[in-house]
Amino acid sequence: MSRRAPGTPSFEELSSSPKLGLGLRTQIVLALSVAFVASFTLLGVATVRITDRAGGIERERAAEASARVLASALDGLAEERSRNAPILAQALLEDGSVAGVEVAWPGIEADAWGLVGHRPSAVAPMARGGEVRVHLRPTTGGRPGSDLLLLYVAFTGGAILLLAYVALTHLIVRPLSALTASSERLAAGRSHVEVPVGGAAEVARLAVSFNRMAAQLRAEQSALEARLGELQATTSELESAQDQLVRSERLASVGRLSAGVAHEIGNPLAAILGLIELARDEELPADERAEFMARIQNETERINRIIRDLLDFSRRGQDADQAEGAARESSDVAEAVADAASLIAPQKDLGRVTIERRVADGLPRVQGAADSLVQIVLNLLLNAADAIDGEGTILIEVSRHPDDDDRVRVMVSDTGPGIDPAILPNLFEPFVTSKPAGEGTGLGLAVTLALVERLRGTITAENDPEGGARFVVDLPAEPGTA
Numbered sequence: 001m002s003r004r005a006p007g008t009p010s011f012e013e014l015s016s017s018p019k020l021g022l023g024l025r026t027q028i029v030l031a032l033s034v035a036f037v038a039s040f041t042l043l044g045v046a047t048v049r050i051t052d053r054a055g056g057i058e059r060e061r062a063a064e065a066s067a068r069v070l071a072s073a074l075d076g077l078a079e080e081r082s083r084n085a086p087i088l089a090q091a092l093l094e095d096g097s098v099a100g101v102e103v104a105w106p107g108i109e110a111d112a113w114g115l116v117g118h119r120p121s122a123v124a125p126m127a128r129g130g131e132v133r134v135h136l137r138p139t140t141g142g143r144p145g146s147d148l149l150l151l152y153v154a155f156t157g158g159a160i161l162l163l164a165y166v167a168l169t170h171l172i173v174r175p176l177s178a179l180t181a182s183s184e185r186l187a188a189g190r191s192h193v194e195v196p197v198g199g200a201a202e203v204a205r206l207a208v209s210f211n212r213m214a215a216q217l218r219a220e221q222s223a224l225e226a227r228l229g230e231l232q233a234t235t236s237e238l239e240s241a242q243d244q245l246v247r248s249e250r251l252a253s254v255g256r257l258s259a260g261v262a263h264e265i266g267n268p269l270a271a272i273l274g275l276i277e278l279a280r281d282e283e284l285p286a287d288e289r290a291e292f293m294a295r296i297q298n299e300t301e302r303i304n305r306i307i308r309d310l311l312d313f314s315r316r317g318q319d320a321d322q323a324e325g326a327a328r329e330s331s332d333v334a335e336a337v338a339d340a341a342s343l344i345a346p347q348k349d350l351g352r353v354t355i356e357r358r359v360a361d362g363l364p365r366v367q368g369a370a371d372s373l374v375q376i377v378l379n380l381l382l383n384a385a386d387a388i389d390g391e392g393t394i395l396i397e398v399s400r401h402p403d404d405d406d407r408v409r410v411m412v413s414d415t416g417p418g419i420d421p422a423i424l425p426n427l428f429e430p431f432v433t434s435k436p437a438g439e440g441t442g443l444g445l446a447v448t449l450a451l452v453e454r455l456r457g458t459i460t461a462e463n464d465p466e467g468g469a470r471f472v473v474d475l476p477a478e479p480g481t482a
C-alpha cells in the first residue's frame with residue numbers, strides 16, 4: 001500500500017497544504033459587501049441628486065407664481081399700488097420659503113422687504129413698467145425625502161446581504177464543508193463514507209459523484225481483500241503440496257534405497273545359496289569344495305562391505321546433537337590429508353599411481369572431527385585410484401577459498417578418464433555407480449556428501465577439460481582462526 005512512485009507526494013504532504021486562503025463564508029460576505037456598498041452608494045447618490053433637482057424646480061416655479069401674483073395685484077391697484085405694496089409683500093413673506101421681495105418702480109429706487117440678495121429666484125414684469133423680484137430662502141440641509149431613501153437603501157442592502165449569505169451558505173458552503181469532511185475521512189482510511197446530497201445542482205452532482213467514487217473504492221477494497229484471501233488460501237495449499245512432495249520424495253528415496261539394497265545384497269546372497277547347494281554334494285572333490293567355500297566367503301564379505309557402507313550412509317540422518325558435537329571440534333586439514341594418503345597406500349595396488357600433495361601455508365583449522373575429514377579425503381582418493389586403473393597421478397591441493405577467507409578448499413583431481421557424463425547429475429546419490437557388481441556399491445560419494453554436509457561444507461564434482469575428474473570440497477574454518 002505504501003509503495004509510491006518516486007516524486008509523488010505522500011498523504012501527509014498533500015493533507016498539510018501550507019497556505020490556505022480565507023474561508024468561503026468570509027470571502028462571500030466580503031465580495032457581497034463590496035458589491036452592495038458600491039452599487040447602493042451609486043444608487044443613493046443618484047437618487048438624492050434627482051430629488052434635489054426636482055425640489056429646486058418646484059421651488060422656482062412657486063417663486064415665479066408668487067412674483068406673477070404680486071405683479072398683477074400691484075397692476076390692479078393702479079395709483080394705490082405704492083401704498084399697498086408693503087402689505088402685499090409682507091403677505092408673501094409669511095410664506096416660509098420666501099426670504100425677500102423687491103419691487104422695482106419705473107424711474108425711482110426699488111423698495112425691498114425681507115432679505116434680498118444679488119440674484120432673485122424669480123422675476124415678474126408689471127404692466128405699467130417695473131418688475132417684482134422674489135428671493136427664496138436658501139435650502140438648508142433637511143432633506144427628509146432623501147434621508148428616507150438612504151435608510152431604505154441601507155435596509156434593503158443589509159437584507160439582501162443577509163439573504164444572499166444564508167442562501168449561499170445553504171446551497172454551497174454547507175454541502176461543500178460536508179464534502180470536505182467526508183473526503184478527509186476517506187483519505188484517512190475510513191471506507192464507509194457517504195455525504196448527504198443537497199445544495200445547488202452542481203454541488204449536489206459533486207456529492208453524488210463523490211458517493212459513487214467512495215462506493216467504487218469500497219468495492220475495490222473488498223475485491224482486493226477477497227483476492228488477498230484467495231492468495232493466502234493458494235499459498236497454504238502450495239505449502240501443503242510442497243510438504244506432500246517432500247514426503248513422497250523421501251518415500252521415493254527410501255524405495256530407491258531398498259531397491260538398491262535388495263539388488264546389491266540379493267546378488268551375492270543368490271550366489272551364496274547356489275554355492276552352498278553345490279557344496280552339499282558329498283562326492284564333490286575337496287579342492288572344488290574349498291574353492292566354493294572361498295567364493296562363499298568373498299560374497300559374504302561383499303555383503304558385509306555393503307552393510308558397512310549403508311551404515312555409514314545412514315549416519316547422515318543422525319540426530320543434530322551429534323552433528324553439532326562433531327562440528328564443535330576442529331581439525332588440521334593438512335594432517336587429515338596426510339593421514340588419508342598414508343591409509344590408502346597399503347590398501348590398493350598403487351604401484352603406478354603417484355599421490356602429490358600441495359598444502360598452502362598458514363591455513364586455519366576447520367570445524368569438525370578429524371576422522372570425518374580423513375574419511376572424506378579417503379573416499380575421494382579411493383575413487384580416483386579406481387578411475388586411474390594403471391599409471392597416473394592424484395593431486396591433492398589444500399588452500400584458502402579464492403573468494404572467502406573463512407573457508408578452506410580441498411581439491412582432489414586425477415589423470416583418469418573423468419566421470420561418466422551419464423551419472424554426473426546423480427553422482428552423489430546412493431547406489432549410483434559405474435563399477436561392476438562386487439567392485440562398487442555406489443555408496444562412497446553419498447557417504448562423502450553426508451560427511452561434508454555434517455561439517456557444514458559443500459562438495460562439487462566436475463571433469464577437467466584437459467582430462468580427469470576434479471572434486472572440490474569447501475569447508476568453513478573454525479571461527480577465530482581464519
Ligand SMILES: Nc1ncnc2c1ncn2[C@@H]1O[C@H](COP(=O)(O)OP(=O)(O)O)[C@@H](O)[C@H]1O
Pocket residue numbers: 383384385387414416417418419420423427432433434435439440441442443444445446468469
Ligand atoms: N575420480 C573419479 N573419476 C571418474 N569417475 C569417478 C571418480 N570418482 C567417482 N567416480 C564415479 O562415481 C561413481 C560413484 O562413486 P562412489 O559413490 O564412490 O561409488 P563406487 O565407488 O562404489 O562406484 C563411480 O562408480 C564412478 O563411476
Ligand SMILES: [Mg+2]
Pocket residue numbers: 379382383440443444445
Ligand atoms: Mg567409491
